[in-house]
Amino acid sequence: MDHAAEAQRTDLMTITRHVLNEQGRHPESRGDFTILLSHIVLGCKFVASAVNKAGLAKLIGLAGDTNGEEQKKLDVLSNEVFVKALVSSGRTCVLVSEENEEAIIVDAPLRGNHEFDKIMVTVSSHQKLHGYCVCFDPLDGSSNIDCGVSIGTIFGIYMIKDKDNVTLDDVLQPGTDMLAAGYCMYGSSCTLVLSTGNGVNGFTLDPSLGEFILTHPNIKIPNRGKIYSVNEGNAKNWDAPTAKFVEKCKFPQDGSPSKSLRYIGSMVADVHRTLLYGGIFLYPADQKSPNGKLRVLYEVFPMSFLMEQAGGQAFTGKQRALELVPRKIHDRSPIFLGSYDDVEDIKALYASESIIG
């Protein structure tokens, strides 16, 4: 091993160190975001460990496990862990979880009004602790748990304007207001992909250290890819642009190579592959689901944010995905996201449809 590689091997860039470095570039930063993120990371480590044990628990019948009950409870358990971890960070004001019908408005005394905050208030009202809103799906793709397919946690983070006056409007913002987003994939390894609005980085959990280490710095999605990813079982209900697009992926008329279909049916895994290898992931509208299936706040927005930060695009069939303004916390939207040029193709098809229509 050469000198530089050896130096890198022993100079571990943990996720906390990385985010501290990034936040250090903002003079006004006092580490609130780093604290919030460390609580998200804790939740991810817990879920990683629970997912790893889930298969074993089923085989050997650990306590509480009756006919797969343990598996089913994993998403509920993961949600409880994330909610508690986020609230105890003392930096959250509103939480939106896939598992909770209503948004959770964090009690005022837990929104960072601890001793430090009180001291800061006496020093300067501008230096109060920052409050955040976190929208998350604690265990996306959980229908895949039983067969050991990769699943994940997805999250998007907003800054709250006034943490003493928190309303649902703090959550119903366009994705362009997002401060940071990421996902953690529980697969053959546990990988956390994060963007704080300054590119995308991937960290892999080293189980022996219990730390996420930077393994995929500055991820850039290829401009075009060889893979398309969609549930073709819905094809008979697609609209014309989606159907034409998928046809073009399979049988391109311009001499370009055809794309291969890869569909896991677990968003985090499908998007992760798309981010690393390029191509396009789509969950379009269809006649049965006019708004598609995926949820705006904790599936569409965070993944669109990451795609754009990696140099790709995200489109709803009508507009740039991040410019959507959700009206309800569990709103859904069709989504096409991935390589820049592949998304350009679907945009062109929708544009020509609207001209013809």
Ligand SMILES: O=P(O)(O)OC[C@H]1O[C@](O)(COP(=O)(O)O)[C@@H](O)[C@@H]1O
């Ligand atoms: O099975 P379908 O209709 O292709 O849906 C797959 C999509 O549903 C999801 O599993 C989310 O649904 P769940 O929240 O019910 O797991 C995504 O991860 C995935 O992209």
